[in-house]
Amino acid sequence: xxxxxxxxxxxxxxxxxxxxxxxxxxxxxxxxxxxxxxxxxxxxxxxxxxxxxxxxxxxxxxxxxxxxxxxxxxxxxxxxxxxxxxxxxxxxxxxxxxxxxxxxxxxxxxxxxxxxxxxxxxxxxxxxxxxxxxxxxxxxxxxxxxxxxxxxxxxxxxxxxxxxxxxxxxxxxxxxxxxxxxxxxxxxxxxxxxxxxxxxxxxxxxxxxxxxxxxxxxxxxxxxxxxxxxxxxxxxxxxxxxxxxxxxxxxxxxxxxxxxxxxxxxxxxxxxxxxxxxxxxxxxxxxxxxxxxxxxxxxxxxxxxxxxxxxxxxxxxxxxxxx
Amino acid sequence: xxxxxxxxxxxxxxxxxxxxxxxxxxxxxxxxxxxxxxxxxxxxxxxxxxxxxxxxxxxxxxxxxxxxxxxxxxxxxxxxxxxxxxxxxxxxxxxxxxxxxxxxxxxxxxxxxxxxxxxxxxxxxxxxxxxxxxxxxxxx
Numbered sequence: 001x002x003x004x005x006x007x008x009x010x011x012x013x014x015x016x017x018x019x020x021x022x023x024x025x026x027x028x029x030x031x032x033x034x035x036x037x038x039x040x041x042x043x044x045x046x047x048x049x050x051x052x053x054x055x056x057x058x059x060x061x062x063x064x065x066x067x068x069x070x071x072x073x074x075x076x077x078x079x080x081x082x083x084x085x086x087x088x089x090x091x092x093x094x095x096x097x098x099x100x101x102x103x104x105x106x107x108x109x110x111x112x113x114x115x116x117x118x119x120x121x122x123x124x125x126x127x128x129x130x131x132x133x134x135x136x137x138x139x140x141x142x143x144x145x146x147x148x149x150x151x152x153x154x155x156x157x158x159x160x161x162x163x164x165x166x167x168x169x170x171x172x173x174x175x176x177x178x179x180x181x182x183x184x185x186x187x188x189x190x191x192x193x194x195x196x197x198x199x200x201x202x203x204x205x206x207x208x209x210x211x212x213x214x215x216x217x218x219x220x221x222x223x224x225x226x227x228x229x230x231x232x233x234x235x236x237x238x239x240x241x242x243x244x245x246x247x248x249x250x251x252x253x254x255x256x257x258x259x260x261x262x263x264x265x266x267x268x269x270x271x272x273x274x275x276x277x278x279x280x281x282x283x284x285x286x287x288x289x290x291x292x293x294x295x296x297x298x299x300x301x302x303x304x305x306x307x308x309x310x311x312x313x314x315x316x317x318x319x320x321x322x323x
Numbered sequence: 324x325x326x327x328x329x330x331x332x333x334x335x336x337x338x339x340x341x342x343x344x345x346x347x348x349x350x351x352x353x354x355x356x357x358x359x360x361x362x363x364x365x366x367x368x369x370x371x372x373x374x375x376x377x378x379x380x381x382x383x384x385x386x387x388x389x390x391x392x393x394x395x396x397x398x399x400x401x402x403x404x405x406x407x408x409x410x411x412x413x414x415x416x417x418x419x420x421x422x423x424x425x426x427x428x429x430x431x432x433x434x435x436x437x438x439x440x441x442x443x444x445x446x447x448x449x450x451x452x453x454x455x456x457x458x459x460x461x462x463x
Binding site: 183 | 324325326327328329330331333
């Protein structure tokens with residue numbers, strides 16, 4: 001039997017990535033790890049000519065890769081390291097732009113390589129052409145709506161008047177950034193505190209607040225691999241902000257989703273083109289399941305560890321089956 | 324703040340809005356790992372991490388062996404889409420404090436420069452994909 005060779009794009013120090021690599025090796029897979037950021041500013045040597053893409057002095061030709069697991073992408077913008085390269089920790093505009101140019105070259109090239117792998121028929125979990133689109137949350141919502149997934153009433157806007165009308169129409173509402181990166185807020189509180197005007201800075205996602213319990217669903221290659229209630233206090237605005245969650249003390253409870261919700265999760269993954277995704281759902285006291293969003297690079301290890309859900313095993317198996 | 328949100332900054336844990344009333348969000352990780360049970364948890368997880376990491380760095384297929392394992396203190400934090408860990412933050416993150424928050428789509432983007440695009444003064448120079456004319460911010 002030929003040894004399968006899987007390329008992992010990610011950081012070995014990231015615990016979940018480390019677990020995935022270890023399990024792939026336990027399965028007898030040859031694993032190559034490509035750090036998308038480099039180590040100490042040193043990047044893997046790339047040679048890409050015509051149809052041949054080679055990493056590391058010819059040691060990793062595309063013809064040798066059976067599948068790709070994308071755990072992280074190259075940063076698209078200069079990171080903290082760029083600032084730390086200056087004695088005073090500050091960058092002026094021109095210098096920042098030089099760092100930006102370099103980082104963009106790295107990022108664009110890696111993304112291009114990964115998209116070519118996908119074009120070559122190498123299975124990618126996830127294809128970056130899909131994950132990059134799904135990360136655009138307003139577009140993702142559009143796709144999920146097209147796929148008839150149950151979603152909260154939603155307004156995407158940078159218009160305080162429109163946001164106010166939406167809140168007044170829907171009662172309890174939340175607001176979250178269109179691009180992510182910050183906790184969900186209470187739109188009603190912002191309105192009451194006369195702070196909604198700040199939304200003119202950038203469009204935000206306003207949604208009817210769904211009161212209930214948080215559920216995380218993992219879908220791997222079209223199958224629901226795990227579904228778990230995150231046991232933060234009911235009606236927590238954003239479970240990521242819960243101190244028990246942040247500190248690792250949070251508990252989970254396995255849940256079996258109704259068939260129609262499992263199918264909605266499968267449709268969501270399919271319409272977004274994601275072979276692995278973590279889907280956030282709220283279930284109301286009336287057992288209504290509302291989908292909040294899909295994550296193309298989900299973190300699941302805490303659930304796996306505490307509920308003994310073999311998510312990594314299923315992911316690795318799916319990768320091997322796809323080869 | 325510039326807009327509505329207080330985006331999480333790499334290496335900093337307090338990403339809540341100062342005015343938020345749901346104050347359970349506002350403790351820093353420093354408070355959470357001050358000692359006692361948290362330290363025991365941390366020690367346990369360090370051991371677990373060591374087990375998980377194994378000999379990854381020694382494997383022949385590893386293009387970039389890890390310089391050193393991160394300091395993992397809890398299981399629940401990583402970076403997910405739009406997650407609370409920004410891109411690039413993971414490469415040297417002792418900040419990965421739990422298993423459940425990691426990298427997801429659309430982490431924080433550091434300062435953008437497109438907010439003050441230049442006037443285009445000729446028909447021949449402008450901004451194309453990866454164009455040669457970056458925004459200079461002069462407005463001229």
